[in-house]
Each structure stands twice: as structure tokens, then as C-alpha cells.
Amino acid sequence: MSLLEVKGVQSYYGHIHALKGVDLTVGEGEVVALIGGNGAGKTTTLRTISGMLRPKQGDVTYAGRSIVGMAAHDIMSLGISHVPEGRRIFPQLTVRENLDIGAYKVSNRKLIQERMDEGFALFPRLAERRTQLGGTLSGGEQQMLAIARALMVDPKLLLLDEPSMGLSPKFVETIFDIVERLNRERGTTILLVEQNASMALGVARRAYVLQTGEIRLTGDAADVARDASVREAYLGG
């Protein structure tokens, strides 16, 4: 059984039909990439899974249980962390406070401190800046903080929305390294949305290609990477 199943999901923004029937599954312990051009509906798919958006049609199940219609804060409590598009760091909270907020659902103070230390070990840059306000971090540092914040609950399923956006090539590599390590060392299941298709297909086992609200192609990441239309559209020929 898959950890996450999205079945025939249709989502709207007012009258805009953003998802026109999306089906995808993510198995426990997998890294799955979701790629596609601008406006394809990748962000909308993640929002629908994490409860920020309620689909008009279709079902989302997590660990065998339907989570459609649940509030985002309840879905999160099931073990799904969503690193949203644009990082959404709390600008007037310090780095530390952002991490504390990430651990809002964790009551064991010792555990919170342990995970915070883990986060700082993962991103030493954040450790140096723990008392700095989130809004004053650089884009790359905010991205690190967004990921570290999502890890404060040690999620079973991590939804990552374009973690490489706006980062220097070196940062991008760091971020993908961490994605791989999380999956390998902690067994975290990851659904990775990316514009940087070549990187994403490098770390993912399977991939889905989304186009104007529909899944166009799916399969093993290596096969998707070899597909002629994908190469042309997303991998630069």
C-alpha cells in the first residue's frame, strides 16, 4: 500500500480549473519528483495534499485514510510537513523562534532541542544566525530554515516545493544532498516539486510530469529523464 494516494483530484481557484484530475502515489520511503512548467499545477497539488486547498473532486488518502476536507493543521499532525513555495519564513520571528514554531506540535522540550541541534548540524549557517530575524536572512538561508523548520516534527512525508528556487548552484547541490540523506538515513518519504528537472530526476526514484493540471507522463525517474518530450521541455534538449 502506498503512503500517499492522490486520486482524480480536481482543484479550483475560484473559476480557475487548476487541477483537472490528478492521480499520483508515493510509496513509503520513496523519493518521487513532480515536474512541469510554470502554472502546470505543481504547487496546487501540494496545497491540495496538505489541506491548504480543498479539492472539488477526488480523494487524497494518507496511510490508508482519507484526508480530504481536514484542516491543514490536523493533516500536519498526521506527519506530513509541507515546505511551501516561497519558503514562507515568519519574517519577524528569529531563526530559533521559526524552528520553535516548526515544533509547535512537539511537547517534549528535550526532543525539540535535539532536533534543533540536528537542524543546526545540517545547516551550520543557521546556527550562526539563530538570533537573526527570519525576514533578514538571504533567500538561500531562508530555504535552509524552511527545510529545517519542517524537519522539527520529524515528518513521515515531506512535501518540498521548489527547494532549489533562486539558489546558487552550490546551494542547490547542498539542498539535494540533504534530500538524499534525509531519505537514506531517516527513511523520510519525499514528494519533490522542482523546476530543476535534471537535479530532481537525479535524486528521485519515480517521477510525474504535470502539464496544465494533468499528469502527462509517469515512470521511473531514469525513464522519464530519457523521454524525448521531457528532454526538450524541461531538460534543455
Added chain:
Amino acid sequence: MELGIVAFVLTNVLVKGLLVGFVYAIIALGYTMVYGVLQLINFAHSEVFITGGVVGFEVFRILGPSPMNGYLKLAIALIAAMIVAGFLNVLIERLAYRPLRNAPRLVPLISAIGVSLVLQDVIRFLEGLAGRFNLVYVLPDVFTQRAFGVPVPFSTAIVPVQGKDVIVIVVAILMLVGLTYLVNYTRLGRAIRAVAQDRTTSGLMGIDANRIISLTFLIGGALGGVGGVLFGIFFSKVDPYAGTIPGIKAFTAAVLGGIGSIPGAVLGGLVLGLLENLIGVLNVFAQVPALGFLKSIGAEYKDIGAFIALILILIFRPAGLLGRNTTEKV
């Protein structure tokens, strides 16, 4: 004019101004906290606060004849006022604001004004049933003579400080310190700030924003309740309509300090309290030949002067004294 008189007048302004200023500050916090999480001006807060004043009146009235310690009576009055005003505020949010959460901004504002008017008449009706219209505080003796059992040190000829004045300041400062600690150093406080800064993302952190909003109304309302009791103690009485003017002033204080900012609300309250008391005594200086024109500025100019000052400050610092001058969504 005599230097002694100037010193007397100015010391009086300082003491009275700080006293009223602290009361404004406590009330202003209710406006600023609610604004912080919902970007809504809770116009009903003036009635929530005066409800606290009425509860305080009732406690002192009922306990009046009892030989109970005066400070115990005060504690009961404060706690009762906090509970009633706090839950009233929560109820108001549930019934009048939450259903309008996604409506255009003006709509809940109108709803707030409506609630405010309704509450005034509910209070009038309830007290009227008992035949009470002017709610004069029956204060324990200790409040009017001595402060915490000892005669007030400089309460001599210079400034007549009463025990109740010290009580107002001490209670207000305790509340301010407590709130500052709560907001800055506790899990709940962090959640309140997170919801204020980005409600959607706070949901992704597992925060139930509606619950946090309710708690914010509870805290803001409870502070308002304390403000009402202090107001009643300071001015010796309240009435169902007495919330309006201090409510507007506390709101002014919140804007003056920078709406949404907690230290701003405190600073705004103190500045406003000092300013209006200063304006109230300006005519004393009319004896100085060059300042003769001040003769016509009587105490009744207090309010107007304060608001003119507000307008001037906001022209030069639109975000308020401690507000952030940014367009960023807080």
C-alpha cells in the same frame, strides 16, 4: 510666576498623566493585539473594557459591607472582570467577526460598531433593572488613604497621591510585564505572533489559527477588563456609555504607538496620558506675560489637544512611534 507653583503643576501632570496613561495602555493592548492577528479594529473593545468596569463596580458593591481585606476585594474584582470581559470578547469574535472573516474589510468593522452599540444598551438595561444608573465605586478605605498599608511618601501638599493611585500603577505594570513575557517567551505567544505574521503558513506548522485568534481575544478582553476596573478606581465611577471616550483614546494610543505593536501601545498610552494632562493645565501659564493667550485654553481642551497631537505625529510618522514603516504584510 512662582517657581513653586510650576513645580506643583508639572508634578501633578506627571503623576496624573502616567496614571491615566497606564490605564490607556492596558486598554490599547486589546486593540493592538486583535489588530495584530486579524487586521481588524475591534470597536466593541470600548464596551468590553467598560463591562470590566461594571463587573468591578458590582464586586466592590456586593463585597462593600464585608470586613474582608481590601486587597482581596481588589483581587476578586480584577479576576472577575478579566473572566467576564475576556469571554465576552471571545463571544463577540465568534458571533460577529468570524462569520465575516472572508468578507471585505469594512464589513466586520460595521459589525464591530453594531456590537459596541448593542453592548452599551445591554449594560444599561441590566443595571437599569436594578435601578442603578450611576455606578459609583464603593472603594475600601485602604484605597483612599494609604497605599499598601503605608502612607504614600510624597502624598503631601505637593501632589495628593492616594493609595488607589499606587494600586492603578502597580496593577497596570504587572499586567504589562505579564503580557510582554507571555507574547515574547511562551509557546502561546510565539503562536500568536506567527498567526499575526502569516496565518496560512501557521496552519502548516500545526497551529489552529482559529483557536489562537480566540485566545488572543480572550487575553485582549481580559486586559480590557482590568483596564475597566482601574478606570473605575481612578475616576471613582463608570456608566454604560463611559467606555466610548477612553476607548477612542486607547485606540488613539495604539495608533500613536504603531498599531500591532505591544510596546507601541504602552508608549502611546503614556504619551497620550501625559499630553492631555499637560494641555489641561496650560492656562496656568497664562500668568507669564508672553503666554497670555493660554488663558482661554481650559481643561476642556484636553481631548482636542491630544487628537491634534495625534494628527501631527501621524503626518510625520504614519506608522506610529514604534510601528514599522514597511509595506510588508505583518
